Amino acid sequence: MSSSNIDKAAQLIKDGKVVAFPTETVYGLGANALNPEAVAKIFELKERPSFDPLIVHIADLAQLKTLLKEQDIRVNKLADKFWPGPLTIILPKSELVPDIVTSGLPTVGVRMPANDVALELIRISECPIAAPSANKFGRISPTKAEHVKKQLAEADYILDAGKTTVGIESTIIKLTTKGFKILRNGVITKDDLEKVIPFDGTSIDQDLAAPGMLNSHYSPKKSFLIVNSNNLKLDKSKAALISFSGQFDKNFKKVISVSKTNDPKEYAVNIFEAMHTLEDDDEVQIIFAEPVVEEGIGIAIMEKLRKAEFNWKK
Ligand code: TXA
Ligand code: MG
Numbered sequence: 001m002s003s004s005n006i007d008k009a010a011q012l013i014k015d016g017k018v019v020a021f022p023t024e025t026v027y028g029l030g031a032n033a034l035n036p037e038a039v040a041k042i043f044e045l046k047e048r049p050s051f052d053p054l055i056v057h058i059a060d061l062a063q064l065k066t067l068l069k070e071q072d073i074r075v076n077k078l079a080d081k082f083w084p085g086p087l088t089i090i091l092p093k094s095e096l097v098p099d100i101v102t103s104g105l106p107t108v109g110v111r112m113p114a115n116d117v118a119l120e121l122i123r124i125s126e127c128p129i130a131a132p133s134a135n136k137f138g139r140i141s142p143t144k145a146e147h148v149k150k151q152l153a154e155a156d157y158i159l160d161a162g163k164t165t166v167g168i169e170s171t172i173i174k175l176t177t178k179g180f181k182i183l184r185n186g187v188i189t190k191d192d193l194e195k196v197i198p199f200d201g202t203s204i205d206q207d208l209a210a211p212g213m214l215n216s217h218y219s220p221k222k223s224f225l226i227v228n229s230n231n232l233k234l235d236k237s238k239a240a241l242i243s244f245s246g247q248f249d250k251n252f253k254k255v256i257s258v259s260k261t262n263d264p265k266e267y268a269v270n271i272f273e274a275m276h277t278l279e280d281d282d283e284v285q286i287i288f289a290e291p292v293v294e295e296g297i298g299i300a301i302m303e304k305l306r307k308a309e310f311n312w313k314k
Pocket of ligand 1: 023025026027028029052053054055086088090102105107108109131132133134168169170172183213
C-alpha cells in the first residue's frame, strides 16, 4: 500500500466520492459522513434500504466529540480498552451528523478501526467516514479488495490493502442506564465488555433493535446449509464444505478448512473468503458449513451462518 494511493482516496472522499477501504473487520464503502449527498451515493451503490443506518468511522477522540450530543465517561473507558478495534458504540448524536447517516434515528454508531490504512485515510480526508460493509445489500461481506470488485466495481476507488485480519464485522453495543446491550455479536465478546462496564440483561425493546439486523444476510448465490445430522445424508458429489474440525470432510467434492487449530477466531478470519470462493466455483452446487459451539466468538460465527442459510433452508 503506497501512501499516494491513500492520498488519492482521501482526495476523492473530500470531493464527495465513494471509496472502498480496508478495516480490520471487513472492507467498508466509505464517504464523508458529514456530506449527505456523498452518503446518499453509498445507499445507491449498495442498494441498501434507507432504514438501515451506517457506522461512522473516526481516527481520534476529538473527532468523536463532535459527533455526540453529550459526553459519556463510559465511552472513554471502552475506547481505552477496545479502540482502535472492532467495537461499534451506539450513542446519542449531535446535530452535525446528517439524518441520512442514522436513518433518522437520534443515535449514531461510531467506531475507530484498527487498520492503519483506514486511520490514515480518515486523517487525510479530515472528516469522519460513514461506511457499511462494501457488499451489495444482503450479500457476502468482503475481506479482500477482489470481493469488493466483484460486487461494487462502480465505487469511485478501491483501496487495496490485502486481506482483513479479523474477518467479521464489529460487535455493536448500545449503552443504557444499566450498562450495555449487544445489538450484533463479533470478536469482542460479552465477557470482554463486562470487564469494563456491566451487561444490561433486560430484554431488548423495539427501539433498541438494530434496524438493519434482518434474518437473511451474508447470502451466497447458491444453496448454503449448516451441517446437521439430517442434511449430512444428502449427496455430496457436487457439494463443498467449509470445515472447522475436519470431522465431516470425507465425501465432499471440495473442502475449505477455516482453521488449523480449532480456533473460532480463525473461522472468523476465513468465513467470508470461503463463502466467496465456493460461490464462484462452478463445480460446486451446494455449500455446507460446519457449526461451532455457540459461546464466545462462536456466537458471532453462528449468527453469520444462520443468516447465510436463512433463504436456503427448507
Ligand atoms: O465492522 C464493521 O462494523 C463494518 C466495517 C466496515 O466497519 N461495518 C459494518 O457496517 O458492518 P454495516 O452497515 O454492514 O452494518 C452496520 C449495522 C447496520 O446494519 C445497523 O443495523 C447498525 O449497524 N447500526 C448503525 N447505526 C445504528 C444506530 N444508530 N442504531 C442501531 N443500529 C445501528
Ligand atoms: Mg453489512
